[in-house]
Amino acid sequence: MSSVPTDRVVNETTLRVRYAETDAMGIVYHTNYLIWFEVGRGELSRQMGVDYRTWEEMGLYLPVVEASCRYLAPARYGDLVIISTWVEEARSRTVIFAYEARLQETGQVLAMGRTVHVCVNRAGQTTQIPPAWREIMSGKTGEK
Amino acid sequence: MSSVPTDRVVNETTLRVRYAETDAMGIVYHTNYLIWFEVGRGELSRQMGVDYRTWEEMGLYLPVVEASCRYLAPARYGDLVIISTWVEEARSRTVIFAYEARLQETGQVLAMGRTVHVCVNRAGQTTQIPPAWREIMSGKTGEK
Amino acid sequence: MSSVPTDRVVNETTLRVRYAETDAMGIVYHTNYLIWFEVGRGELSRQMGVDYRTWEEMGLYLPVVEASCRYLAPARYGDLVIISTWVEEARSRTVIFAYEARLQETGQVLAMGRTVHVCVNRAGQTTQIPPAWREIMSGKTGEK
Amino acid sequence: MSSVPTDRVVNETTLRVRYAETDAMGIVYHTNYLIWFEVGRGELSRQMGVDYRTWEEMGLYLPVVEASCRYLAPARYGDLVIISTWVEEARSRTVIFAYEARLQETGQVLAMGRTVHVCVNRAGQTTQIPPAWREIMSGKTGEK
Numbered sequence: 001m002s003s004v005p006t007d008r009v010v011n012e013t014t015l016r017v018r019y020a021e022t023d024a025m026g027i028v029y030h031t032n033y034l035i036w037f038e039v040g041r042g043e044l045s046r047q048m049g050v051d052y053r054t055w056e057e058m059g060l061y062l063p064v065v066e067a068s069c070r071y072l073a074p075a076r077y078g079d080l081v082i083i084s085t086w087v088e089e090a091r092s093r094t095v096i097f098a099y100e101a102r103l104q105e106t107g108q109v110l111a112m113g114r115t116v117h118v119c120v121n122r123a124g125q126t127t128q129i130p131p132a133w134r135e136i137m138s139g140k141t142g143e144k
Numbered sequence: 145m146s147s148v149p150t151d152r153v154v155n156e157t158t159l160r161v162r163y164a165e166t167d168a169m170g171i172v173y174h175t176n177y178l179i180w181f182e183v184g185r186g187e188l189s190r191q192m193g194v195d196y197r198t199w200e201e202m203g204l205y206l207p208v209v210e211a212s213c214r215y216l217a218p219a220r221y222g223d224l225v226i227i228s229t230w231v232e233e234a235r236s237r238t239v240i241f242a243y244e245a246r247l248q249e250t251g252q253v254l255a256m257g258r259t260v261h262v263c264v265n266r267a268g269q270t271t272q273i274p275p276a277w278r279e280i281m282s283g284k285t286g287e288k
Numbered sequence: 289m290s291s292v293p294t295d296r297v298v299n300e301t302t303l304r305v306r307y308a309e310t311d312a313m314g315i316v317y318h319t320n321y322l323i324w325f326e327v328g329r330g331e332l333s334r335q336m337g338v339d340y341r342t343w344e345e346m347g348l349y350l351p352v353v354e355a356s357c358r359y360l361a362p363a364r365y366g367d368l369v370i371i372s373t374w375v376e377e378a379r380s381r382t383v384i385f386a387y388e389a390r391l392q393e394t395g396q397v398l399a400m401g402r403t404v405h406v407c408v409n410r411a412g413q414t415t416q417i418p419p420a421w422r423e424i425m426s427g428k429t430g431e432k
Numbered sequence: 433m434s435s436v437p438t439d440r441v442v443n444e445t446t447l448r449v450r451y452a453e454t455d456a457m458g459i460v461y462h463t464n465y466l467i468w469f470e471v472g473r474g475e476l477s478r479q480m481g482v483d484y485r486t487w488e489e490m491g492l493y494l495p496v497v498e499a500s501c502r503y504l505a506p507a508r509y510g511d512l513v514i515i516s517t518w519v520e521e522a523r524s525r526t527v528i529f530a531y532e533a534r535l536q537e538t539g540q541v542l543a544m545g546r547t548v549h550v551c552v553n554r555a556g557q558t559t560q561i562p563p564a565w566r567e568i569m570s571g572k573t574g575e576k
Contacts, residue, residue, distance in 0.1 A: 215499075308467045
């Protein structure tokens with residue numbers, strides 16, 4: 001069952017599984033889901049109007065400080081996979097993204113994940129997320 | 145200057161550079177172009193109607209026996225890159241694919257590559273490409 | 289502070305950071321720690337005498353069903369990183385591995401992680417871990 | 433038959449194949465050899481006393497402008513692979529490295545490759561390799 005929220009801005013990005021992403025078990029190697037989540041995160045940011053490239057141009061970075069993923073079913077070469085991405089929480093110095101990967105053909109949920117990011121400056125020091133961006137990223141749709 | 149031929153079936157696939165694909169130089173790590181070429185090869189095969197998954201279902205594989213790439217300009221995170229892929233030559237047991245990667249925004253050529261593949265069976269023995277597929281893959285458009 | 293237990297069989301493997309593993313932030317891209325944990329897991333298995341290749345030869349697989357990692361400090365190109373790996377729990381159908389990555393030069397802890405694996409057969413069905421292997425993997429040293 | 437020269441400084445580095453490096457064919461995905469060559473190149477540089485980190489600290493980079501590889505036999509999960517690396521040619525602005533990968537257990541040659549690098553500064557402009565480093569990298573042993 002899908003965990004995608006209905007009261008949040010959600011980005012949906014479709015990817016096709018690359019041969020490079022499979023392993024000797026014939027399925028997608030587990031860390032690739034976290035890379036796909038990075039793709040979803042980038043697309044959500046663009047969709048919200050705060051392209052991650054703009055962050056870096058301003059000397060701000062959002063490194064991953066925590067990542068987790070649960071794997072429910074395997075994907076295989078050539079499969080189309082939909083990545084749903086949303087912001088679970090946007091605090092003053094921290095953003096939490098959540099993700100769901102499912103098979104386009106059947107809708108089957110493949111994996112669910114979560115990454116925690118902290119805002120740092122060029123010197124690597126924790127710093128505040130610009131309030132305007134935090135507001136945008138809070139990603140509430142206003143719907144109930 | 146582009147090297148894409150005009151008398152061949154050419155697949156064009158657009159990819160966005162993933163953060164995972166960049167390196168400490170701030171640019172795309174060189175082996176990722178070869179992975180993008182794999183993506184282009186898969187799309188060309190689907191476009192031609194000989195999905196690589198069908199090959200594997202029939203117990204045939206097309207491992208890479210030679211790969212080369214020339215790098216002309218770097219790509220960076222978030223860039224949209226167009227991969228052009230075509231068959232340079234389809235022989236009885238060998239297929240040669242050629243590729244060009246260019247920046248969508250400017251058309252600048254980033255890289256040009258070539259991979260040679262040999263058809264093998266489940267036992268890993270070199271074997272003939274099914275003639276019908278070879279014919280399709282020869283990829284001649286009939287145009288001059 | 290290290291989280292490596294003293295009453296468990298712990299494998300220590302040292303890796304040097306590859307340029308391919310860095311990203312545009314100049315540090316190791318986060319998913320590579322999970323790949324390093326896979327390396328540690330393989331080495332621990334070999335050290336315990338149950339090489340993962342033997343599992344696969346017997347038609348048994350241990351896919352990852354859950355993975356998590358906390359990132360405390362970055363690693364950079366050329367750094368030597370020590371991966372400590374141990375079995376946190378070995379149940380009848382599930383094994384939990386835990387990991388710590390630290391910088392060889394300073395001992396600084398870079399990341400801590402955990403992966404949950406379930407034993408499946410060739411058909412992809414959950415199955416029992418052979419009791420002898422489960423016993424070995426429980427990894428108790430008998431020390432207090 | 434091995435192509436490793438006898439009149440050059442040759443670095444030998446042994447790697448164990450990671451599961452992450454395999455693909456659905458059950459063998460190592462082809463681009464990983466080029467990553468292993470990067471590992472060999474780094475080790476050779478360290479062995480010669482010109483650690484690539486020192487280059488970057490001085491604002492010099494050696495991006496790959498050409499890469500090629502021939503694949504002769506597959507490697508599989510857990511295999512130990514020896515990477516031999518040497519400098520084929522060191523010119524004023526260009527260095528060419530050559531590589532051979534072979535299976536430790538049998539000595540079988542798996543792949544042979546070559547990468548061409550050009551020296552650039554922080555602005556991305558082609559620049560001269562410091563003559564002292566070029567001399568070191570020429571890698572002649574003086575033996576016949």
